[in-house]
Amino acid sequence: MSELWNQLHPKVIEVKTIIENERATAPDGFTKEDVNLEASKLWDNGFDIMFCRILKEISMGMYVLHLTMSYLQDIIKLY
Structure with a gap:
C-alpha cells in the first residue's frame, strides 16, 4: 500500500493546485493529528487488495x- 501512496500523491497535489487556481475552498480532509501511525492493524492485507x-x-x-x-480543460486532463 505504501507504493500506492507514492503513485497517487502527485494526483493529490495536482487536484490541490486546480482547487487553488479556481480560488475554491479546499476540503479539510485528514491531517497528521488525525492519524495514529502506531495503532494496530484493523484488517489484514487481503482486505487491502x-x-x-x-x-x-x-x-x-x-x-x-x-x-x-x-x-x-484541467479537470478533463486530470480524468
Missing part, C-alpha cells in the same frame, strides 16, 4: 460520469 478492486470498479464508473459533466 479487495478494497482496491472494489474502489477501482466504483471509480471507473464515476470517472466516466464526471468526465462527461466537466467543462474545465
Whole structure:
C-alpha cells in the first residue's frame, strides 16, 4: 500500500493546485493529528487488495460520469 501512496500523491497535489487556481475552498480532509501511525492493524492485507478492486470498479464508473459533466480543460486532463 505504501507504493500506492507514492503513485497517487502527485494526483493529490495536482487536484490541490486546480482547487487553488479556481480560488475554491479546499476540503479539510485528514491531517497528521488525525492519524495514529502506531495503532494496530484493523484488517489484514487481503482486505487491502479487495478494497482496491472494489474502489477501482466504483471509480471507473464515476470517472466516466464526471468526465462527461466537466467543462474545465484541467479537470478533463486530470480524468
